Amino acid sequence: MKVFKRIVSEKRMHHQPSTASDLLQNEKQAAEISTYLKLNEERYNKVFDKNFDFSLKQIHIAGQEGLILYLKSMVDLNKISEQIMERVAQTQRQKDCITTSKQLRTFQKDYFASVDVEFLQYEHEVVWYVLSGYTVILIAGIKTGMAINTASSEQRAIEQSNTQTIIRGPKDSFTESISTNISLIRRRIKNPQLICENFMVGKDTKTSICITYLESVANPEIVDEIRKRIKGVNVNAIFDSGNLEELICDQVITPFPTIYHSDRPDTVAASIIEGKIAAIVDGTPFVLTMPVVLTDFFKVSEDYYQGFLMSSFVRIIRYVAFTLSWILPAIYIGLTTFHHELIPTALVFTLQAQREGVPFPAVVEILLMETTFEILREAGVRMPRAVGQAVSIVGTLVIGQAAVEAGVVSNLLVIIVALTAIASFVSPIYSFGNASRLLRFGLILITAALGLYGMIIGIVLVITHLASLRSFGTPYLAPLGPFIVEDQKDVFVRFPMRQLKKRPAYMMDGTKTGMSADSKQEGGNS
Amino acid sequence: MYTIKKENISLWQLFVLILIFVIGTTVVVGAGEEAKQDFWFAELIATAIGMAFAWGYYYFLRTSNGKNLYEVIEETCGRIIGKVLIFGYVIYFFYIVTRNIRDFGEMMKVTILPITPIEVISITMMFVVVFIVIQGVEVLARVTELFTPFLVFFLLLVFFLIFASEQIHFENLQPFLAEGFKPIFSSVFPLRSSFPYGEMVVFTVLMTSVTRFNYVGKVSVVSIMVGGLLITFSQVIQIATLGEDVKNRTLFPLLSASREISVMGFFERVDILVVFILMLGILIKVSILFYGGLKGLESIFNMSYRYFIIPISMCIPLFSIVNADNIVEHFEEGLLVVPYVLHLPFQMGIPILLLVLVLIRNRKNKKVAGGVKY
Numbered sequence: 030m031k032v033f034k035r036i037v038s039e040k041r042m043h044h045q046p047s048t049a050s051d052l053l054q055n056e057k058q059a060a061e062i063s064t065y066l067k068l069n070e071e072r073y074n075k076v077f078d079k080n081f082d083f084s085l086k087q088i089h090i091a092g093q094e095g096l097i098l099y100l101k102s103m104v105d106l107n108k109i110s111e112q113i114m115e116r117v118a119q120t121q122r123q124k125d126c127i128t129t130s131k132q133l134r135t136f137q138k139d140y141f142a143s144v145d146v147e148f149l150q151y152e153h154e155v156v157w158y159v160l161s162g163y164t165v166i167l168i169a170g171i172k173t174g175m176a177i178n179t180a181s182s183e184q185r186a187i188e189q190s191n192t193q194t195i196i197r198g199p200k201d202s203f204t205e206s207i208s209t210n211i212s213l214i215r216r217r218i219k220n221p222q223l224i225c226e227n228f229m230v231g232k233d234t235k236t237s238i239c240i241t242y243l244e245s246v247a248n249p250e251i252v253d254e255i256r257k258r259i260k261g262v263n264v265n266a267i268f269d270s271g272n273l274e275e276l277i278c279d280q281v282i283t284p285f286p287t288i289y290h291s292d293r294p295d296t297v298a299a300s301i302i303e304g305k306i307a308a309i310v311d312g313t314p315f316v317l318t319m320p321v322v323l324t325d326f327f328k329v330s331e332d333y334y335q336g337f338l339m340s341s342f343v344r345i346i347r348y349v350a351f352t353l354s355w356i357l358p359a360i361y362i363g364l365t366t367f368h369h370e371l372i373p374t375a376l377v378f379t380l381q382a383q384r385e386g387v388p389f390p391a392v393v394e395i396l397l398m399e400t401t402f403e404i405l406r407e408a409g410v411r412m413p414r415a416v417g418q419a420v421s422i423v424g425t426l427v428i429g430q431a432a433v434e435a436g437v438v439s440n441l442l443v444i445i446v447a448l449t450a451i452a453s454f455v456s457p458i459y460s461f462g463n464a465s466r467l468l469r470f471g472l473i474l475i476t477a478a479l480g481l482y483g484m485i486i487g488i489v490l491v492i493t494h495l496a497s498l499r500s501f502g503t504p505y506l507a508p509l510g511p512f513i514v515e516d517q518k519d520v521f522v523r524f525p526m527r528q529l530k531k532r533p534a535y536m537m538d539g540t541k542t543g544m545s546a547d548s549k550q551e552g553g554n555s
Numbered sequence: 556m557y558t559i560k561k562e563n564i565s566l567w568q569l570f571v572l573i574l575i576f577v578i579g580t581t582v583v584v585g586a587g588e589e590a591k592q593d594f595w596f597a598e599l600i601a602t603a604i605g606m607a608f609a610w611g612y613y614y615f616l617r618t619s620n621g622k623n624l625y626e627v628i629e630e631t632c633g634r635i636i637g638k639v640l641i642f643g644y645v646i647y648f649f650y651i652v653t654r655n656i657r658d659f660g661e662m663m664k665v666t667i668l669p670i671t672p673i674e675v676i677s678i679t680m681m682f683v684v685v686f687i688v689i690q691g692v693e694v695l696a697r698v699t700e701l702f703t704p705f706l707v708f709f710l711l712l713v714f715f716l717i718f719a720s721e722q723i724h725f726e727n728l729q730p731f732l733a734e735g736f737k738p739i740f741s742s743v744f745p746l747r748s749s750f751p752y753g754e755m756v757v758f759t760v761l762m763t764s765v766t767r768f769n770y771v772g773k774v775s776v777v778s779i780m781v782g783g784l785l786i787t788f789s790q791v792i793q794i795a796t797l798g799e800d801v802k803n804r805t806l807f808p809l810l811s812a813s814r815e816i817s818v819m820g821f822f823e824r825v826d827i828l829v830v831f832i833l834m835l836g837i838l839i840k841v842s843i844l845f846y847g848g849l850k851g852l853e854s855i856f857n858m859s860y861r862y863f864i865i866p867i868s869m870c871i872p873l874f875s876i877v878n879a880d881n882i883v884e885h886f887e888e889g890l891l892v893v894p895y896v897l898h899l900p901f902q903m904g905i906p907i908l909l910l911v912l913v914l915i916r917n918r919k920n921k922k923v924a925g926g927v928k929y
Contacts, residue, residue: 510701
């Protein structure tokens with residue numbers, strides 16, 4: 030068998046794949062590393078031919094000829110001189126030269142014990158490790174290569190979260206580095222059951238993705254499903270967890286996010302303890318957690334850090350705000366154009382007096398203002414900081430006040446649009462607040478056609494859609510529909526901490542508490 | 556052959572489905588001229604009968620080993636007669652759907668959308684029903700679960716507001732049993748027991764999807780009891796507010812009663828709340844009946860019911876309008892013809908017949924099996 034393998038590999042040597050992408054893609058018919066240094070040198074020079082930052086040097090190592098390969102732009106040159114070159118120089122004193130892979134391993138234990146070393150078998154591995162910032166050492170006559178981690182660790186410091194600010198509670202947030210992010214979670218959950226599984230996704234980017242969960246608590250079926258979906262991802266590039274989110278979620282055609290994301294380590298750690306699964310994507314501070322239900326988008330980690338009365342009150346405010354943010358304009362249209370009789374009499378008069386000079390029907394009026402607001406909002410997000418002042422002045426003064434004075438829209442309408450806009454920012458997760466923006470326009474149109482009857486129809490359609498959504502098998506409306514009594518302690522109001530001892534039951538697929546006997550005892554910390 | 560995907564609903568979901576199904580239209584639509592001011596009492600008796608209905612349907616399903624109505628029909632009556640009978644049920648369910656859609660359309664026309672053509676309301680309503688039913692009974696159940704608190708809350712709110720407006724005159728309820736029990740019984744049977752309680756026959760299709768079938772009987776009975784009490788309460792409020800004479804002459808008494816509301820000069824004209832109660836109720840009721848009928852088509856043709864949704868849903872608004880020329884004819888049909896021609900046989904006659912057939916066959920099987928109990 031071994032002989033046969035050797036023949037095959039020798040045969041391949043003659044028509045070797047020579048470009049880097051060929052080497053990377055032919056993982057299944059991988060070629061082993063050659064024992065002839067000259068051949069190796071030629072091959073890798075050819076692979077990294079046009080790259081100015083590629084460095085391939087010949088060295089003497091342990092009385093043998095050797096090659097050292099790295100990408101200058103990816104490595105920390107200090108590390109190379111400290112961790113590799115100095116030690117290589119030490120090896121010159123060694124009397125007997127190394128000739129087998131086995132000797133290489135003992136050699137590594139003698140000289141490179143303190144650094145992060147991988148042993149390589151195949152050519153594509155060499156290329157892959159060089160690309161990810163390792164320094165690879167190949168030695169004449171030995172089939173095994175040695176890759177030493179010398180990647181430069183340039184990264185942003187851990188800063189405050191920009192997207193989910195809280196007043197009381199831990200202030201740190203995730204960074205772009207996956208290892209920092211994992212350490213932030215591990216530091217919070219010191220439990221041997223915390224599993225971090227690694228995956229490689231993206232044909233070109235080879236982004237590492239780490240699935241993190243508590244093995245004793247997470248539903249194994251959901252974990253399997255997530256593994257399966259991540260393995261099934263077949264794209265060229267993953268730059269952000271948003272890419273992955275869309276590729277692995279249950280339902281794409283929906284305004285509602287079916288995966289939660291956060292850049293706050295405490296939020297993610299709390300989710301993991303609840304039995305959810307986190308996916309950390311290298312290169313982005315946003316960590317996904319799944320499965321998620323609708324009510325999760327109304328929870329903030331701060332809810333658990335301040336008193337339960339205040340948290341409950343604020344949480345109810347959030348629900349009210351979200352509801353307002355998508356139905357308020359529709360109510361305005363319904364009442365002003367179809368059902369005057371529902372407005373208290375005194376208010377009808379002032380309303381009509383205001384609208385007297387307005388030349389448009391209420392729908393046109395409101396669509397005008399909503400569109401204006403959406404434009405202002407988008408401009409506000411994308412523009413350079415320096416011109417921010419100009420936009421806000423134009424937005425508030427010119428469009429708000431002047432539009433009313435010019436008689437294009439009524440005063441009440443400006444209030445409605447402003448309230449709607451502010452209400453849509455209340456949602457702690459930005460992408461969830463966005464859902465209301467889309468729904469709002471649909472609801473405005475249907476109400477303009479059918480009055481409040483149309484509005485109810487629109488609401489029923491949205492609720493039905495929500496009821497049909499699932500997030501990794503969990504009904505999106507749980508624990509409201511299906512109704513689960515035990516989970517109600519942490520939905521609209523937050524009960525005192527002493528009562529919140531159980532993990533949410535909705536993820537456990539119907540079984541009542543879904544916890545095995547041993548995890549029940551440790552379940553008090555969620 | 557097409558294999559039917561099993562969908563499960565929980566006991567609580569069955570509870571709310573039955574509750575909404577029962578109070579759906581009944582709280583608002585008027586009836587019971589014969590019983591006059593004692594109509595609430597007739598309603599109580601009808602509730603008791605309704606509980607008997609619910610237990611009866613559960614018993615029927617239990618004796619036939621948890622098979623649903625259509626499976627039982629096919630097994631006991633053979634292929635050809637069975638399919639004809641199933642088809643009868645399908646038509647029956649769809650007919651009730653059209654009636655409910657018509658009820659709703661007329662109601663909207665009278666109340667909040669007087670100029671809009673009734674066709675628009677029927678078609679948009681049916682569109683929502685299709686959107687719910689096409690996603691399956693699980694989604695239907697979840698939607699019902701979410702609507703139930705709102706529906707019950709608004710209903711109680713309306714009662715409370717009427718009470719707060721000091722419009723309730725309990726002397727309108729007197730004299731009690733002035734003409735004896737006879738008018739009460741004539742309004743209970745067959746009209747009030749067949750609508751809404753007899754329409755529960757559609758749950759013989761749904762009950763078998765419940766995960767813990769053993770409790771279905773109890774849950775349905777309790778659900779009917781709660782629903783019946785709400786209806787009775789509603790009737791008491793209506794009679795006490797309007798008086799028996801006005802109440803019997805309006806089409807939608809609860810609506811008329813809620814027009815009397817005036818609290819603090821702010822809560823006025825809340826009758827639109829009643830319209831929404833009716834709307835959500837009818838929506839669920841129609842969805843359940845529509846689903847029941849579609850399931851029948853599924854068992855006749857051995858194809859997923861989703862294939863039939865679009866064509867059938869297109870027919871229903873049409874027939875809801877063709878059924879009757881005007882609202883009076885529509886109600887006349889509902890009060891004089893439908894109970895005798897459709898409700899009695901489909902709600903009681905055929906199920907009882909089937910039950911007898913199943914019992915006979917079970918006994919035969921027992922004899923064959925040598926008295927082995929199962």
